[in-house]
Every structure is written in C-alpha cells, then in structure tokens.
Amino acid sequence: MDGVTGGTVLALAGVLLGTSGTLVGQYLATRVERQRDRGQRAALQRAERKTAIVDFLTAAQRVELILDRREIGLLVTEDPADEKLHDLWLAKKTLELTCSHETAQAAQDYTQALHIRMRGAVPPQGEPTKREYRHSFMEAARKALGSSGPGIVR
Template structure:
C-alpha cells in the first residue's frame, strides 16, 4: 500500500507539474503580447506626433512663403516707384490687399513672434506704399524684412545660423 500512494503522488506531481508549466507558458505569452502591444502603441503614438508636427510645419511654411510672395510684389512696386519707372499694370491696392491677407494666414498658423514680425513688415510696406516719401524716423523696410526672415527661419526650425547682413 505504501508503494501505491507514492505512485499516486508521483502521477499527481506530474499532472501538477505540467499544469504549472502550462500556466507559466500562458503567463509568459500574455506578458509578451502585452509588451508587444505597448511597444506597437508607443511607436504609433510617436509616428502620429511626428506626422502632426510635419503637417503643422508644412502649413507654417506655406503661409510664410505666400506672405513673402505678396511682400515681394509690393516691394517691386515700391522699387519701381523709387527708380521712377512705370508701375506694373496690377493696381497697388490689390497688392496691398493680397499682402494683408497673406499676413493673416501667418497669424493663423504661426507663433506670436512670427505673426508680430509679419505685421510689422506689412505695416512698414503699407506705409511706404501710401506715403511716397520714406520717413527717416522709421526703420527701413529692409530691417523689417530681415527681422521677419529670421523669425520665420526659427519658426520653421531650420537650425541654421543667422544670415549676415
């Protein structure tokens, strides 16, 4: 009888051992799945964050380039006036309107510092366009353009050094 009970214990130990091993396998599998899901989610969140950052940067860049194009058209009219050349056939009022509209796009998509620099540059160009004589007290349009360009470069996170003048 003693021998029979030890065999039963051995069989139960074998069943218990395989059950424990199976449970350990299930636990390891579950832990592996959870870790895998966490890592996949973490990577997806980073990818989404990067995509949003890239999209926002592209919007800022588009607004800045549109503003610069409008400012360049106004500067062309001013330069032609200063040189005594005939102005283009496009009315100056339309160019000023386009400039103010482009400035508003910068205000909507860029940080305060960039929006303020765009506003200052627009105001200087507007003043110069309306008053044919440049005021000696106000900084030149080139100063405002330079200030805007540096702020815009920072807004686009170019990482490049400032432009020497």
C-alpha cells in the same frame, strides 16, 4: 510536485509568459504608432507654416517691386496697388493663424512698413528700413520652420 501539478504549473507559466509577451508587444507597437503620428502631425504643421510664409513673402515681394520701381522712376505695372496691399494683408493674417506670436508680429511690422511706403507716406525718422523689417521677418520665419544656427548676415 507530482506530474499533474508540475504540468499545470508549467502550462500556467506558459500562459503568463505568452500574455506578458503579447502585452509588451502591443505596448511597443502602440508607442511606435504614437511617435509616428506625432512626427506626421509635426511635418504637416511645418508644411502649413511654410506655405503661409511663402504666400506672405510672395505678396510682400509684389509690393516691394512696385515700391522699388517707383523709387527709381520706372513705370509701375498695370496692377493696382490696392489689390497688392489687400493680398499682402490677407497673407499676413494667414501667418497669424498658423505661426508663432514672434513670426506674426514680425509679419505685422513688415506689412505695416510696406503699407506706409506704398501709400506714399514718409516713415517716421529713425524707423527701420523695409529691408530691416524683412530681415526681422525672415529670421522669425527661419525659427518657425525649425532652422537652427546663427542668423543670416544681410
């Protein structure tokens, strides 16, 4: 190789190295951006599920308060039961849209149990209690929010 050819080869090698470095850098930056985006989407989805679960539990707690007050013979507040049941069923439907089938089914079972009791009907013999339905829902909700470990003993 003479000086001109050697210089040309070295210049081409420099261009190839520079181009390779740029492409690798862009690939790594894009990969990091995709990972960050996936993380943000997962966090938003978890927040949406959490909001739906909290809204459902708020509505369920209102219905349970009325049932508990009736059970011990206390006066029920002036809030109509139908409105509370409406809020509960609406919150349950939100869960169906945002959570897994397991969580939505547990919410359905719990809501149905509360509805039956709110209407004054006697649940069928051997049917789980409202607390057992709540426990099943809470465990499904914990899984939906990514909580790991053994279930909570109630």
